[in-house]
Amino acid sequence: MIVADKKPIEEIIDYVKDHQSILVLGCNECVTVCEAGGKKEVGLLASALRMHFLQQGREVNIGERTLERQCDHEYLEEIRTSVDNYEALVSLACGVGVQFTAEKYMNLPVYPGVNTLFMGANEMRGVWSERCQGCGQCLLGHSGGICPVSRCAKRILNGPCGGSTAGKCEISKEIPCGWQLIIDRLKALGRMDDYEKISPIKNWSTERSGGPRKVVREDLKL
Amino acid sequence: MRLPYQPSIKIIRIPCTGKVDALHIMRSFEKGADGVYLVGCREGDCHFNQGNFRAKARVEHLQRLLDKLGIGGQRLQMYNLSSSDGPMFARFAEEMHQRIMEAGPSPVRQALQKLKKRQPAPEQAVAAAL
Amino acid sequence: MKVKTPSKLEKILASGKMAVTSECGPPRGSDPDVIPHKAEKIRKHVDAINVTDNQTSMTRLCSLAACIRLKLMGVEPVLQMVTRDRNRIAIQSDILGAASFDINNILCLSGDHQSFGDCAQGQNVYDLDSMQLIQTVRHMRDEGKFLGGDPISRPPQMFVGAAENPFADPYEIRVPRLAKKIAAGVEFIQTQCIYNLDKFEDWMSKARDRGLTEQVYILAGVTPMKSAAMARYMKNKVPGMDVPEEVVKRLAGTPKEKQAEEGIKMCIESIQRLKEVKGLSGFHVMAIEWEEMVPEIVERAGLYPRPVVD
Numbered sequence: 147m148i149v150a151d152k153k154p155i156e157e158i159i160d161y162v163k164d165h166q167s168i169l170v171l172g173c174n175e176c177v178t179v180c181e182a183g184g185k186k187e188v189g190l191l192a193s194a195l196r197m198h199f200l201q202q203g204r205e206v207n208i209g210e211r212t213l214e215r216q217c218d219h220e221y222l223e224e225i226r227t228s229v230d231n232y233e234a235l236v237s238l239a240c241g242v243g244v245q246f247t248a249e250k251y252m253n254l255p256v257y258p259g260v261n262t263l264f265m266g267a268n269e270m271r272g273v274w275s276e277r278c279q280g281c282g283q284c285l286l287g288h289s290g291g292i293c294p295v296s297r298c299a300k301r302i303l304n305g306p307c308g309g310s311t312a313g314k315c316e317i318s319k320e321i322p323c324g325w326q327l328i329i330d331r332l333k334a335l336g337r338m339d340d341y342e343k344i345s346p347i348k349n350w351s352t353e354r355s356g357g358p359r360k361v362v363r364e365d366l367k368l
Numbered sequence: 369m370r371l372p373y374q375p376s377i378k379i380i381r382i383p384c385t386g387k388v389d390a391l392h393i394m395r396s397f398e399k400g401a402d403g404v405y406l407v408g409c410r411e412g413d414c415h416f417n418q419g420n421f422r423a424k425a426r427v428e429h430l431q432r433l434l435d436k437l438g439i440g441g442q443r444l445q446m447y448n449l450s451s452s453d454g455p456m457f458a459r460f461a462e463e464m465h466q467r468i469m470e471a472g473p474s475p476v477r478q479a480l481q482k483l484k485k486r487q488p489a490p491e492q493a494v495a496a497a498l
Numbered sequence: 499m500k501v502k503t504p505s506k507l508e509k510i511l512a513s514g515k516m517a518v519t520s521e522c523g524p525p526r527g528s529d530p531d532v533i534p535h536k537a538e539k540i541r542k543h544v545d546a547i548n549v550t551d552n553q554t555s556m557t558r559l560c561s562l563a564a565c566i567r568l569k570l571m572g573v574e575p576v577l578q579m580v581t582r583d584r585n586r587i588a589i590q591s592d593i594l595g596a597a598s599f600d601i602n603n604i605l606c607l608s609g610d611h612q613s614f615g616d617c618a619q620g621q622n623v624y625d626l627d628s629m630q631l632i633q634t635v636r637h638m639r640d641e642g643k644f645l646g647g648d649p650i651s652r653p654p655q656m657f658v659g660a661a662e663n664p665f666a667d668p669y670e671i672r673v674p675r676l677a678k679k680i681a682a683g684v685e686f687i688q689t690q691c692i693y694n695l696d697k698f699e700d701w702m703s704k705a706r707d708r709g710l711t712e713q714v715y716i717l718a719g720v721t722p723m724k725s726a727a728m729a730r731y732m733k734n735k736v737p738g739m740d741v742p743e744e745v746v747k748r749l750a751g752t753p754k755e756k757q758a759e760e761g762i763k764m765c766i767e768s769i770q771r772l773k774e775v776k777g778l779s780g781f782h783v784m785a786i787e788w789e790e791m792v793p794e795i796v797e798r799a800g801l802y803p804r805p806v807v808d
Contacts, residue, residue, distance in 0.1 A: 154436075155433065155436050155437065156436065186389075186390070186391060189391045189394075190390055190391060190394055193391065193394035193395055193397075193398050194394065194433060194437055196398055197394075197397060197398055197437055197439060197476050198437055198438075200398075200475075200476050200479040200480060200483070201437075201438060201439075201475045201476065201479050202479075203479060203482060203483075205483055299611050300582070300608055300609075300611060300622065300624045300627070301624050302608055302624065302627040302628075303627055303629075303630070304627050304628075304629035304630070304678065304682075305627070306666070306667075306668075306671075307608050307628075307666075308661065308662070308663035308666045308690060308737075308738045309610065309611070309666065309737040309738050310666050310667050310668070310737075310738070311666070311667055311737045311738060312667055313667060313668075316610070316611060316614075316737040316738070317611045317613050317614075323667075326667065326668060329668060329670075329671055338674075341671060341674055341678075342674050342677060342678050342681070344629060344633070344678060344681060344682055345629075345630075346630070347586070347626055347630045347633070347634070347645070350625065
């Protein structure tokens with residue numbers, strides 16, 4: 147899932163400080179699961195904003211709504227008429243949702259309420275960590291199911307580097323060395339011989355540096 | 369035990385402090401409460417295992433948010449006691465009352481009064497307890 | 499092993515004599531005299547001098563420019579190149595730049611993460627890793643082609659090296675990793691500085707068992723300790739460094755004014771012991787900001803005078 151984290155309240159207040167009516171729009175999927183932008187977070191942000199404006203002597207109309215997703219036209223259409231009541235919209239969806247909302251409601255200022263970070267998994271309540279960087283050429287079949295692109299700070303394809311210490315990355319004791327994980331897994335699978343296979347130079351053109359990406363499925367287009 | 373405590377305190381009974389949603393606390397302040405405090409089981413004694421720990425984490429998080437909003441995190445507190453400890457309960461009530469008196473009326477309540485939306489009784493505090 | 503490039507370092511190693519290399523750190527500015535000044539102190543005592551490449555991600559004068567300066571003063575340079583800061587275009591381009599000045603030695607490294615240095619907010623590149631950089635240099639040299647496939651006019655003639663750290667974790671893959679680098683085309687190795695001689699000898703014996711010492715020249719890294727504080731710092735704060743407690747104790751037990759002298763003595767003792775290790779081809783003496791001690795270390799370790807090759 148996409149993992150995001152709440153933006154600091156001061157930043158959001160700075161975006162919306164001059165508006166008289168604001169819609170706080172949440173998303174029921176990824177940001178709900180990582181407790182950054184779901185219905186509850188919408189409620190908390192709206193309450194905080196109301197209290198902020200009250201202290202300034204202003205009664206600002208703060209609307210609250212949570213859509214199933216903000217990355218699909220059908221769901222964004224649900225607020226077609228209600229957006230007319232607002233001067234601005236704070237979207238708590240990931241960067242995708244914020245942009246899709248902005249594209250659809252061209253004349254409405256749309257501000258992000260979360261910082262979108264990565265594609266990752268829920269390790270336990272309150273902890274999410276990165277697993278995938280969307281390189282477009284998945285090599286998990288060769289690395290024992292652990293990704294050197296997203297789990298190694300240097301995305302080394304023939305690791306580990308000389309800084310790996312006690313299974314941790316040289317940059318932080320909180321970060322496991324991706325290559326230690328790969329080696330442990332290759333050992334568990336009895337495939338340590340694979341370790342000496344040299345991973346060739348990667349084709350990065352399907353990654354971000356190749357330009358904004360698109361998937362088109364002709365078999366699905368009407 | 370019929371120990372006296374301040375009339376400024378309104379009690380809301382809940383089965384466990386873990387049931388208190390962050391939103392309930394925020395809405396209380398939004399409606400003009402000068403202070404909110406939670407009274408839960410002693411740490412390690414929660415009848416529902418971790419409810420009071422969850423409450424504590426929420427309280428700490430909201431204290432920081434209330435500071436940032438200029439309302440004052442000290443207006444929100446969490447206390448722990450054994451459910452039979454009447455004297456302790458009364459002490460907490462007095463302590464919270466004093467704390468709020470020192471902090472003064474909540475800026476949100478003052479703003480609401482200015483906007484003439486409501487006329488609350490002086491020094492309203494709300495408590496949620498077992 | 500046959501000589502494949504005009505590199506003086508390669509010639510000395512191929513002759514079967516112990517080679518000695520050292521390193522100089524470039525300045526954090528554009529002063530043209532810093533590197534020549536450091537190099538003059540040690541040039542008669544070493545066969546080649548490495549120039550570090552924005553080491554620990556601290557921005558410095560680039561290794562390529564410093565190596566050109568060394569070459570122009572008649573000193574044999576080793577160009578250190580990290581893949582952290584350059585994509586494959588810049589890498590091939592810098593290699594050609596070096597080759598245009600007939601710089602014949604390159605050390606292929608991934609490079610410390612940028613969070614250690616003065617530009618922690620910057621991007622990193624890692625378009626290639628050190629293994630793939632080795633392959634790239636060999637490809638440019640032996641096939642005479644760019645990675646894209648076009649022919650190179652006047653291909654580089656570089657002797658290809660890499661670093662290895664026998665003390666990094668996990669230990670069990672440190673020899674397979676050496677084998678992997680050899681398969682990628684590496685021709686010489688400079689190791690991380692050695693304080694745990696037992697562990698190093700174990701690594702070497704495993705390398706020998708696999709026949710790897712016949713396929714690559716290995717130079718043992720040595721760094722003299724200046725003080726007990728330095729020893730403790732390196733033991734606790736530097737990733738991938740193995741400093742045994744006896745080393746720290748020995749220095750700590752020496753009065754402060756004599757610690758540097760003791761550190762030099764310990765370095766020379768290590769060299770004497772490592773000279774006996776079968777399959778070792780030389781030493782890489784790293785005395786950062788203490789280059790003036792290199793001649794004494796080399797002489798007292800019995801490695802002076804340096805051989806002359808044409």
